[in-house]
Amino acid sequence: MPQELAETENSNATRVDYSTPPVNLRHESDAYVLEVDMPGVPKNGVEIVFDDGKLTLTGHRAKPAGAARLVHSESSARDYRRVFTLDPAIDPNRIEASMDQGLLTLRLQKTEAAKPRRISVN
Template identity: 40%
Template sequence: MAERKEIAPREETVVSARKRVRAMVPPVDVYETDDGLILLADMPGVSKDTLDLKVEDNVLYLKGTIVETPGEEVSPEYVEVRGREYFRAFTLGPEFDQDKIEATFSQGVLRLFIPKHEAEKPRKIEIKVA
């Protein structure tokens, strides 16, 4: 049986213009189908305009900046969300077609479809009667 191939998460630190900041890691669910992977990332507070996706050197980068803030004149009494950015990176295996990745974003959830190359997809072998 062949070894199951998946994308591998990577930890990163985001460097801002002011200082080195540890970005929040969005929770991600990954589902495998015969055609590829479906990746769902929760990024509440991020808008489509502040979301940045790219693939570079077989690494898929997800970065989103939270846009809704109460204002600088307000000081928080209690805070659970400490960062202003989400960041996550995944190393993609050679079985995935990086040129055909599809992304949709709705209500703070990023959905990526990462297709497999045709040669990597399972195929049914036809049996002929002799």
Template identity: 30%
Template sequence: MSNLFPVGRDFMNFGKNFFEDPFDHLLAHTANFNVDIREEENAYIVEADLPGMPKDSIQLKYEDNVLSIGATQEDGKDEKDEEGNYIRRERSTKSFNRQFLLKNVNEEKISAAFDNGVLTVTLPKKDSEGATPKQIEIK
């Protein structure tokens, strides 16, 4: 409750402190990863920054015009005494998920590469030549 009222140097942060979600600190480990999407003439290029993630912990799926990128990272730290008994044992798991709507993709030609912590997904567009726009009758 005491953080709801500004004191001295905290006056400029009054709005942030008053309207802040009280559960924000619990979600600190569920941050998302950065993604860049470029549309080129023949393809969409998606680059996702996943530093420190092993390639086998990344899940990549394209279904119903939605590209889904997910990753799970597990960390552990064990400290033992001379007899091999645990003094401290900590474990944490972080999950990351992002989804993007990308239409007109040739699903059979999607490719992906993971190099130096950057996942690059190339989603070639379907050929739109010969496709004629559908006229819609107004009633």
């Protein structure tokens, strides 16, 4: 696990109320890219909060429409939540998020000072 974007331990209480969505995380030269599976969550159901160095991602499921009886169920009715501690090299003002077909993608840009740079020799 990278030190740069460590996952904050969920408390037991949190685990009961939310399901933990699977994530992919990759590191590019100027940013981290985080992908989170949240099927059933519409665009307006995504909540992204950055506070005290912690990034909390919550996905609220849309309530099922109609009164059809559920005769077989494998999905969870619980909302999604995952919490990450951000590397100080990430600029919290430049986090870009998009939601497409239940896939939340975050692009976490590094601060200018933390980006790799080329230094020329005089």
